[in-house]
Every structure is written in C-alpha cells, then in structure tokens.
Amino acid sequence: MSLTIGIVGLPNVGKSTLFNALTKNDVLAANYPFATIEPNVGVVGVPDPRLGKLAEIFKSERILPATVDFVDIAGIVRGASEGEGLGNKFLANIRESDAICQVIRAFKDENVVHVDGKVSPKDDIETINTELILADLQTIEKVLPRLQKESRIKKDIQAKVKAVEEAKEILEKGDTLFAHGIVQGSERTELLHDLHLLTTKPFLYVFNVDEDELVDEDFKNEQRALVAPAEAIFLNAKLEADLAELDEDEALELLQSVGQEEPGLATLAHVGFRTLGLQTYLTAGPKESRAWTIKKGATAPEAAGVIHTDFQKGFIKAEVISFDDLVETGSVAEARAKGKARMEGKDYVMQDGDVVEFRFNV
Numbered sequence: 080m081s082l083t084i085g086i087v088g089l090p091n092v093g094k095s096t097l098f099n100a101l102t103k104n105d106v107l108a109a110n111y112p113f114a115t116i117e118p119n120v121g122v123v124g125v126p127d128p129r130l131g132k133l134a135e136i137f138k139s140e141r142i143l144p145a146t147v148d149f150v151d152i153a154g155i156v157r158g159a160s161e162g163e164g165l166g167n168k169f170l171a172n173i174r175e176s177d178a179i180c181q182v183i184r185a186f187k188d189e190n191v192v193h194v195d196g197k198v199s200p201k202d203d204i205e206t207i208n209t210e211l212i213l214a215d216l217q218t219i220e221k222v223l224p225r226l227q228k229e230s231r232i233k234k235d236i237q238a239k240v241k242a243v244e245e246a247k248e249i250l251e252k253g254d255t256l257f258a259h260g261i262v263q264g265s266e267r268t269e270l271l272h273d274l275h276l277l278t279t280k281p282f283l284y285v286f287n288v289d290e291d292e293l294v295d296e297d298f299k300n301e302q303r304a305l306v307a308p309a310e311a312i313f314l315n316a317k318l319e320a321d322l323a324e325l326d327e328d329e330a331l332e333l334l335q336s337v338g339q340e341e342p343g344l345a346t347l348a349h350v351g352f353r354t355l356g357l358q359t360y361l362t363a364g365p366k367e368s369r370a371w372t373i374k375k376g377a378t379a380p381e382a383a384g385v386i387h388t389d390f391q392k393g394f395i396k397a398e399v400i401s402f403d404d405l406v407e408t409g410s411v412a413e414a415r416a417k418g419k420a421r422m423e424g425k426d427y428v429m430q431d432g433d434v435v436e437f438r439f440n441v
C-alpha cells in the first residue's frame with residue numbers, strides 16, 4: 080500500500096536539501112532491489128524497534144520497515160493558483176498527493192535570500208495556504224452555479240450544494256478546509272469528494288530550523304500553535320543531509336552533539352504515517368521480519384490483501400499473536416502453548432503490533 084506525501088514550500092526554504100537527505104536515506108536501494116522509483120520520489124523507512132526484536136526471535140536474514148513516499152513538488156510562488164510560473168503543474172502534482180507537507184524556513188542565515196525579504200514562518204504559511212485556498216475557490220466557483228441550478232430540479236443534490244456552499248464560506252474566510260475538520264476520507268467530505276479540493280488533504284509542517292532552535296521549546300511551541308491541528312516537525316535540513324552521509328555511530332554522535340534523540344527524517348516518517356491514517360502489522364520468519372502498511376481500521380482479509388490479492392480472496396483465518404505476548408513467551412510455539420495465539424476470522428479489525436500468519440486457499 081503506497082500513499083504519498085507532497086512536499087511544498089516557498090523557493091529557497093530548504094526543500095531540495097531536505098529531499099536530498101530523504102533520497103540518500105533511501106531504504107529502497109537496500110531492501111527492494113527490483114523496485115523502480117521516480118526521480119522526484121523519496122522513500123523513507125519508518126523506524127520500528129519491534130522489527131529488530133522479531134528478527135532476533137525468528138533469526139531473520141533481513142528487516143523490512145514500512146515506508147512513506149515523499150514527492151518533491153515544484154516550488155510554489157505567490158500567484159501559483161493563477162497558473163503563474165509552475166503553477167498548473169504544481170497544482171496537478173499536489174492533487175495526486177494524499178497529504179501535504181509544507182516546508183517552512185525558520186533558519187536565519189543571511190546569506191540565503193528569502194523570497195519575501197524576511198524570515199517569517201507565519202507569513203510563509205499564510206502565503207502557501209492562500210494559494211491553496213484560492214485554487215479551491217476557483218474549483219468551487221466553476222461548479223457551484225451549475226449545481227445550484229440543477230438542485231432546483233434534482234432535490235437529491237441539495238445536500239451537496241449545501242456542503243459546497245459551506246466549504247466556500249470557510250475558504251472565503253481564509254481558512255483551509257482541513258483546519259475545520261473537513262478532511263479527505265471523512266464523512267463530511269463525502270459530498271465534496273469529486274471536487275478534489277486541495278485543502279481537504281491532511282497537512283503537516285516541517286520547520287527547517289537553526290541548531291539553536293532545535294532545542295528551543297518556547298520557539299517550537301509558538302510554531303506548533305500556528306499550525307494546530309496539523310503536526311509540526313522541527314529539523315535542520317542541512318544537518319539531515321549530513322547525517323544521511325554518515326555511518327550509524329558517527330550519525331549518533333552528531334545527533335547527540337545537537338541534543339537530538341533521532342534524526343528529523345525518522346520523526347518525519349512517523350508523523351507522516353500518522354497523518355495519512357496508517358498503521359502496521361508485522362510478519363516474521365527466517366527470511367525476513369517485516370512491517371506491512373494498512374489503513375487504521377482495516378480487517379484481517381484487507382490486511383492479507385496488502386501482501387497478495389490471493390491472500391485476501393482466499394482468506395480463511397489469521398493466526399494473531401500480539402507483539403508483547405510474543406516477546407514475553409519467546410517463540411510462536413510457546414505463545415501457542417500458553418494460549419496467546421488467537422485464530423481470527425474475516426471480521427477481525429487489525430491492531431497495531433499484531434504479529435500475523437494468514438491461512439488461505441488459492
């Protein structure tokens with residue numbers, strides 16, 4: 080299951096630097112030798128310490144984490160919604176993304192020119208949001224008059240007209256639909272679905288900061304308040320690019336020297352995963368210990384389908400052991416003996432950390 084997060088931001092905020100770090104960090108190169116990826120896609124592994132533990136128990140040859148795909152979307156400029164510069168291509172790319180990650184400049188280096196002449200995360204966020212909001216308003220203005228006319232005859236589209244009018248009102252106030260809980264995939268967006276509005280996509284924000292800002296909790300809380308309910312991630316894109324070049328011990332040393340526990344990219348992968356509404360389940364054996372990506376709320380057959388469509392079609396049962404029970408008992412055989420292995424049917428809703436073996440007919 081592959082969902083993508085589009086990276087957007089004003090020119091010169093550090094998108095390329097971040098994206099380079101993302102692609103250098105490429106888990107695909109090592110683990111998925113036959114997969115080809117587009118040059119503007121960075122695939123990041125979602126760190127999961129449980130996989131290391133499973134690999135110990137099962138003596139697995141390799142570990143395959145879940146991944147998040149990031150797409151580098153051409154720079155947005157003021158006027159993008161009017162089709163200026165790269166505007167139209169930008170909007171098409173962004174429509175294809177499942178979530179939007181805004182990179183915001185917070186680093187101060189005077190040698191790096193800011194398009195608007197000053198470093199102001201708040202203004203930059205507003206500039207980008209305004210472009211997205213204007214693009215949505217254009218979409219709505221194109222369809223609303225026709226819908227309103229049709230609704231005089233077709234009563235069944237009145238609810239849709241009301242939903243579109245409500246969205247228009249929010250956008251005209253200068254707010255994103257996401258900020259009002261109108262998020263892609265939720266019940267409230269069902270009526271708006273075919274409009275593919277950009278601001279119904281989940282947002283997350285990367286603040287590209289100086290080293291001192293990385294540990295400045297007051298500063299970080301201020302920025303978090305700016306973007307709530309979206310999540311904020313703080314990283315130094317240059318440092319991330321350096322980290323991606325180092326071996327594990329050196330990287331750890333560099334991280335400690337700036338007071339960080341994990342690379343910003345790891346945090347970004349975790350937050351991206353959460354923002355997309357995803358979770359994982361685990362499989363393990365001598366060949367590999369692996370995390371598989373599913374939507375929250377997925378049933379056992381849907382989860383089986385992520386491995387292979389035949390697994391879903393021929394689904395019989397899933398043998399499920401929770402990760403904690405497996406670690407406590409030390410092996411599948413012991414877990415079974417202690418009654419910790421459950422046989423689950425087709426209505427079972429997968430839980431995070433389920434270690435699973437599917438039974439199926441082909």
Ligand SMILES: Nc1ncnc2c1ncn2[C@@H]1O[C@H](COP(=O)(O)OP(=O)(O)OP(=O)(O)O)[C@@H](O)[C@H]1O
Pocket residue numbers: 088089090091092093094095096097154186187188191287288289314315316317318
């Ligand atoms: N955290 C940081 N601290 C200091 N300088 C940084 C930081 N992040 C990036 N830079 C520098 O800022 C400059 C612009 O970065 P980059 O080229 O990645 O921006 P961009 O957003 O991709 O720009 P564009 O959209 O115009 O291509 C580069 O010189 C880069 O080294």
